[in-house]
Amino acid sequence: MIAVGVGLYVVGIGYSVALSFTNSKLLPKFDTFVGLANYDRLWSTGRWLISVENIWLFGLLSIALNMLLGFLLAAFMDRRVRYEDTFRTILLYPYAMSLIVTGLVWQWMMDPGLGIQSAMQNWGFAGFSFAPLTNPDTAIFGVVIAGVWQGTGVTMAILLAGLRGIDEDIWKAARVDGIPTWRTYVFIALPMLRGALATAFVLQAVSVVRVYDLIVGLTGGGPGIATEMPAKFVIDHITNRVNVSLGMAAATMMLLPIILLIGINLFIDWRRKAVAMRAAT
């Protein structure tokens, strides 16, 4: 069973990679191999370069903000605030919402004529300006805002569960030693949350790599091509633009950082085991 499952994945991935060396248009065809021509074109395509730049910017910013806000919120909840259940539901709710809906809602919120900007101006703050999506230089930050809004809740939930798992005695010991609460969180609780942090990070990282529907709902890739993302490049090329091989070349490039991450992970595991073995002997 496991062999079949893994086999299917490996065959699927291998098939996609092989396709990227052909000149398949609509149908997968293996009769003409064109070497690296698709990769050549890919890395000289402005839209792909912008997509790559965007995903790094979006990934780093949104993961950092997500983790930071998620941890702050989790610590806040952990103080046994009143109506904790209500807050938790409200904060977790965006995660239950489809990314297309998230995108549309934020598109309206950030629309200069409909959203926050016009509301503030109508309330008398005439100089207030908040319309990141209208400018190609700031649009990506608008995407980050929507992404963080959507994903913070789940980070909070995971970290909160982690915090609740920490032994009460540790808190008591810290209090007896007179350590301020914030230091207990940062220097004692945070290191103990390693597992929860890793889980939250992996979830966020995966949602960054495959970000597609948020872009479609929020900006459609615009203004211009300022908020294009790799996954959208792949899907556009294997559907409408009828260039499967170029799409697969892009998909293969998206696979590389993931393989790299898995590789690093395996290497760390292997080293830890090696160290443990040496210690045992």
Next chain:
Amino acid sequence: MAGTRLRRLLTTAALGAFVTTPAVAAELEVIHWWTSGGEQAAVSVFADEFDALGGDNWIDTAIAGGSNARAATMQRILGGDPPDAAQFNISRQYEDLIEADLLLDLTELAEAEGWRDFIRPAAILAVCERDGRIFCVPVNIHSWQWAWASIPVFEQAGVPLPKNIDEFLASAPKIQQAGFIPFAIGGESWQHSGAFAVVLLNSLGRETYHRLYRDKDPAVARSPEVRKVFETFRSLKQFSDEGSANRNWNDTTNLVITDRAALQIMGDWARGEFALAGEKPGVDYECIAGPSEQPYLSTGGDIFLFPKQDDPEVEAAQLKLASMMVNPRVQALFNNAKGSLPIRDDVDLSLADACMQKGLALLQNPDTVVGDPINFVTEDTNGQIQDLFAQFWADDSLTVDNAQEQFAQIIETAN
């Protein structure tokens, strides 16, 4: 009471006796993207007329957004569950389907009915042909070469309606001072590339335009005329409004309808929006062909193709539908509802408004009829061009020189 019921029973029995239903009636599933009000009225003509032929039924699968609908059709054909008929543009979007032998060959029907004799201009049938065989049926002609102007806005700004883009650019500052948006455009990339192509065709003329897109001559793309179009396009930007990012085309048209914006460059499907709002051509709005003193008419539009099925009943029904779509009476009903131009001359268009009449007049002269770029370039190339023009519109740091060179390279590598 009992009498009515009895009568109804009798009527049903009588109908059952008279209507000769064939042994097997085919259900034809048709994918299309006609979802707005006017579009739905038009596609209902096809559906109702087809059902009225008897026997077979039209099963409607409407998918909003042309690119979504086309993607769904492609994926279903590849997945082995093809629809029985599907809409595409007059273009090269489906050439791979023809090449892979996945479409029903309509040649016999077309030759029996003489499609090559009455479908005009020949270019709109040419996109259906491969090696002399015909694989699809054009149903209408839509042209991009139009500008839609709000007459009240131009009056209040105290400037005459422009005859071409240069005149418009000259009067745009006055319109802006009068408190209106001079140039209405939305945020979708096809709107930018469409408007760009309109300005490009007006400036290059038919021959050079064909050399650029049909013959893919990069020298044309590098010419000073094309450079000037890039500059014009950039100067149009300063006369657009902040809300243009993300706005779709019909909301943009609505700015002109409600007299908040002066002018929009948009294909003739915009007329439906004006008609729906109760606006009158020549009074509330004006359709400016071109916009140029020597306007052209570009031949975009829609086709239907029929994926191969193994069921002979279905195939017979597919051919019946194809034949019905070019029928002069159906063409009249359909195009009147859609606001597009018919694919043949012998069609009664008594309902056509002033704007449609202008288009029909242009269509009569072969020298003013020009193929849309997508008649000549693949979707892949078209996508690259769209990306470039959209980026050029949004991103001021992309210089004219750089953009023009990228454009030339796209043309150079296109096939």
